[in-house]
Amino acid sequence: MPTNKSRPAVQFDDMDQQRHAGLLGMWVFLLTETLLFGGLFAGFAILRLQHGAVFAEATGHLNLPLAAINTALLLTSGLTMALAELAAGARLRRATLRWLLATIALGTLFLGIKGFEWYSEFQRQLVPVLNLPFHYSSELPAASGEQPVAAVAELFFNLYFIATGLHALHMLVGLGILAAMLWLAHRWRRPDRIDRQLRIAGLYWAFIDVVWIFIFTCFYLLRA
Amino acid sequence: MTRVVYSEGEDRHATPADYLSGGWSIRSWLLTVDHKRIAWLYAVSITLFFFFGSAAALLIRLELLTPAGDLLSAESYNRLFSLHGIVMVWFFLIPSIPATLGNFLLPMMVGARDMAFPKLNLLSWYIYTLGGIFTIVAVIAGGVDTGWTFYTPYSTLFSNSAVLAAAVGVFIVGFSSILTGLNFVVTTHTMRAPGMTWGRLPLFVWANYATALIMVLATPVLTVTLLLIGLERTLGIGIFDPALGGDPLLFQHLFWFYSHPAVYIMILPAMGVVSEIVACFSRNPIFGYTGMVLSIMAIALFGFIVWGHHMFVSGQSLYAGILFSFFTFLVAVPSAIKTLNWTATLFRGRISFDAPMIYALSFLELFTVGGLTGVFLAALALDVHLHDTYFVTAHFHYIMVGGAVTAYMGGLHFWWPKLTGRLYSRAWATTAALALLIGLNLTFYPQFLLGYAGMPRRYHSYPDEFSILQVLSTLGTGVLALGYLLPLIYLSWSLRRGEKAGPNPWDAKGLEWQTPSPPPVHNFRETPVVEEGPYAYQ
Numbered sequence: 193m194p195t196n197k198s199r200p201a202v203q204f205d206d207m208d209q210q211r212h213a214g215l216l217g218m219w220v221f222l223l224t225e226t227l228l229f230g231g232l233f234a235g236f237a238i239l240r241l242q243h244g245a246v247f248a249e250a251t252g253h254l255n256l257p258l259a260a261i262n263t264a265l266l267l268t269s270g271l272t273m274a275l276a277e278l279a280a281g282a283r284l285r286r287a288t289l290r291w292l293l294a295t296i297a298l299g300t301l302f303l304g305i306k307g308f309e310w311y312s313e314f315q316r317q318l319v320p321v322l323n324l325p326f327h328y329s330s331e332l333p334a335a336s337g338e339q340p341v342a343a344v345a346e347l348f349f350n351l352y353f354i355a356t357g358l359h360a361l362h363m364l365v366g367l368g369i370l371a372a373m374l375w376l377a378h379r380w381r382r383p384d385r386i387d388r389q390l391r392i393a394g395l396y397w398a399f400i401d402v403v404w405i406f407i408f409t410c411f412y413l414l415r416a
Numbered sequence: 417m418t419r420v421v422y423s424e425g426e427d428r429h430a431t432p433a434d435y436l437s438g439g440w441s442i443r444s445w446l447l448t449v450d451h452k453r454i455a456w457l458y459a460v461s462i463t464l465f466f467f468f469g470s471a472a473a474l475l476i477r478l479e480l481l482t483p484a485g486d487l488l489s490a491e492s493y494n495r496l497f498s499l500h501g502i503v504m505v506w507f508f509l510i511p512s513i514p515a516t517l518g519n520f521l522l523p524m525m526v527g528a529r530d531m532a533f534p535k536l537n538l539l540s541w542y543i544y545t546l547g548g549i550f551t552i553v554a555v556i557a558g559g560v561d562t563g564w565t566f567y568t569p570y571s572t573l574f575s576n577s578a579v580l581a582a583a584v585g586v587f588i589v590g591f592s593s594i595l596t597g598l599n600f601v602v603t604t605h606t607m608r609a610p611g612m613t614w615g616r617l618p619l620f621v622w623a624n625y626a627t628a629l630i631m632v633l634a635t636p637v638l639t640v641t642l643l644l645i646g647l648e649r650t651l652g653i654g655i656f657d658p659a660l661g662g663d664p665l666l667f668q669h670l671f672w673f674y675s676h677p678a679v680y681i682m683i684l685p686a687m688g689v690v691s692e693i694v695a696c697f698s699r700n701p702i703f704g705y706t707g708m709v710l711s712i713m714a715i716a717l718f719g720f721i722v723w724g725h726h727m728f729v730s731g732q733s734l735y736a737g738i739l740f741s742f743f744t745f746l747v748a749v750p751s752a753i754k755t756l757n758w759t760a761t762l763f764r765g766r767i768s769f770d771a772p773m774i775y776a777l778s779f780l781e782l783f784t785v786g787g788l789t790g791v792f793l794a795a796l797a798l799d800v801h802l803h804d805t806y807f808v809t810a811h812f813h814y815i816m817v818g819g820a821v822t823a824y825m826g827g828l829h830f831w832w833p834k835l836t837g838r839l840y841s842r843a844w845a846t847t848a849a850l851a852l853l854i855g856l857n858l859t860f861y862p863q864f865l866l867g868y869a870g871m872p873r874r875y876h877s878y879p880d881e882f883s884i885l886q887v888l889s890t891l892g893t894g895v896l897a898l899g900y901l902l903p904l905i906y907l908s909w910s911l912r913r914g915e916k917a918g919p920n921p922w923d924a925k926g927l928e929w930q931t932p933s934p935p936p937v938h939n940f941r942e943t944p945v946v947e948e949g950p951y952a953y954q
């Protein structure tokens with residue numbers, strides 16, 4: 193076994209144990225996160241089953257091209273993040289910095305586009321909260337079961353804002369973590385530690401990707 | 417071969433200082449990352465909440481002493497039982513055994529110096545405290561009247577009480593259980609000492625490990641549900657509101673998806689405690705260790721697919737009801753296996769009736785009654801009659817108070833010498849344990865009869881013919897109160913005056929007994945090497 197010069201935290205016997213614990217900790221945290229979003233998606237699924245036609249039509253009011261671009265951006269950021277991890281693993285400071293910066297740029301761009309999308313929905317009067325005007329035009333018969341179509345559409349948009357809002361919140365946290373990693377990588381004091389922490393951060397970033405894929409599928413693609 | 421590992425700057429010849437010798441300054445407690453001190457932070461906080469919740473219970477029982485609703489108005493009565501439920505479930509029972517005894521013992525039992533993430537461990541206590549503050553604010557702001565279950569539409573459209581503050585409190589405290597769970601899972605996986613294989617883990621560790629998994633997997637669903645309730649109440653998003661096409665039953669599904677597994681968060685650690693005590697005081701190895709482990713994991717797993725038994729009469733489909741009923745019968749099987757195995761462990765044992773053992777044996781009686789009546793409730797037709805009556809109240813109090821709290825008391829008495837280095841008065845402890853057993857049965861057994869006769873839960877008045885049973889139940893509460901107050905006195909007394917305990921007063925097995933009492937800061941002078949199973953009695 194190669195000897196490792198850096199010392200583990202006091203509760204650990206060696207660096208391997210510490211690395212293993214850190215990664216497992218993030219995996220367990222992601223399990224929690226999965227169930228958090230799982231509850232939301234379960235709710236969505238049940239309501240979608242009850243109001244299939246209205247939800248399908250309301251989906252058409254969202255901006256699919258922008259969301260598709262965002263999906264591409266986020267998936268690419270997954271790639272750059274993986275490259276940053278590889279670079280840190282190979283102890284290449286400049287490459288680590290470069291790929292981290294690229295990841296942060298892509299993530300920020302994603303949030304910018306998402307913000308623009310929300311703004312355009314606000315302009316089209318599709319934000320149903322805080323007594324904002326809500327105008328929804330529909331070609332369906334006026335009622336879905338016992339409820340007016342506009343009311344059910346409101347429900348759809350509420351779910352949409354909750355899901356994308358919660359996701360954006362996770363993106364913000366992720367960007368914060370990446371910014372911290374960028375600073376650590378810039379100083380490059382303990383490369384082995386940067387390597388270890390970057391792998392943990394990478395897991396989280398990949399998770400945000402996956403959640404977005406689900407949001408994209410449920411809210412943008414299910415049109416029939 | 418022994419692997420010896422010293423922590424930074426430690427002198428291998430000095431006697432290591434015990435964890436309490438670091439001083440008693442506020443700072444040394446509030447900024448500690450030692451799992452043993454954090455256990456104490458939790459122990460003090462949950463005890464405060466326990467007496468807070470008990471005061472509410474006492475008022476409830478006093479109101480029910482007479483048939484007329486005379487002591488409290490219907491509104492205050494609603495607020496009292498809601499407060500009682502919320503405080504007892506989230507601020508006492510869920511953290512009780514895991515966050516105190518689990519925090520203290522889990523690292524020691526696996527032979528580690530601390531949890532995998534000591535700072536997260538401290539953070540979890542701060543989050544708990546913050547959640548607690550919100551709950552107290554809710555009470556000052558007039559209380560909640562939805563019951564601990566926050567059912568919609570009470571909690572969203574109709575209630576004028578401080579629902580939001582209370583929901584925020586519960587939302588926040590959820591993160592503390594998640595962090596505790598995360599720490600337990602990672603510690604059990606990665607921090608075991610050499611030779612401490614999965615097959616040699618004490619059942620207490622297994623039970624807390626399974627509990628931790630449930631905490632990590634179920635709590636986030638409650639988190640998102642409360643988030644939706646909060647948004648519904650403030651912004652009217654309609655997810656649970658039929659007027660907007662939402663579904664009120666969806667709330668119940670999400671709530672019980674968390675809250676049924678949550679009852680196993682309360683009972684599994686209790687089962688862990690009882691396993692340790694029963695083995696030690698009958699001087700027998702646990703009968704069927706593997707079966708016990710499999711039962712623990714089966715309970716944790718099946719616990720996730722039975723939530724619909726709370727909704728048999730809520731309008732879920734009959735087929736759903738039949739399936740949920742079947743799965744509920746199924747989950748009772750591993751519980752029964754465990755009970756039988758404890759009994760078999762007693763067989764031909766050299767049993768001694770010290771206080772911890774009295775608590776453990778009481779647990780066996782109370783859990784059996786509570787569990788069996790759960791099986792009655794799982795029968796579809798019978799539940800139509802019993803749902804929302806005192807029968808249900810009695811069922812879960814037998815398990816949660818009779819089972820979980822009794823085991824907590826038993827664990828506290830068993831490990832007290834380890835926690836503090838002191839012994840308590842044997843006579844007083846025996847008295848308190850017996851008072852608890854009598855008080856519990858006297859309080860809750862009449863409630864089965866009441867419920868079966870048709871007394872609904874959550875009413876502050878009742879017809880005269882229920883009077884005798886209600887009076888008995890309130891009398892029982894008095895005895896019960898004695899059973900909880902006495903330990904507070906003699907245990908506090910023992911802290912300073914109790915006889916010194918020595919490392920292993922019960923002659924118990926398990927790594928935690930192989931180190932001085934109170935244990936040194938990093939638990940062991942050397943990382944122990946484990947060469948035998950956990951119950952090498954005889």
Ligand code: HEM
Nearest residue numbers: 679682683725726748787790791793794803804812815816
């Ligand atoms: C042997 C396993 C168990 C079975 C078969 C079982 C079955 C049931 C059933 C069918 C109900 C629904 C009754 C109704 O509302 O009509 C119920 C309610 C309840 N059970 Fe159990 N149970 C078991 C174990 C537990 C445990 C271990 C706990 C707690 C530690 C517990 C706590 C509760 C609570 C709190 C309620 C009522 C919740 C409420 O409506 O406020 N049960 N149980």
Ligand SMILES: [Cu+2]
Nearest residue numbers: 676723725726
């Ligand atoms: Cu249940």
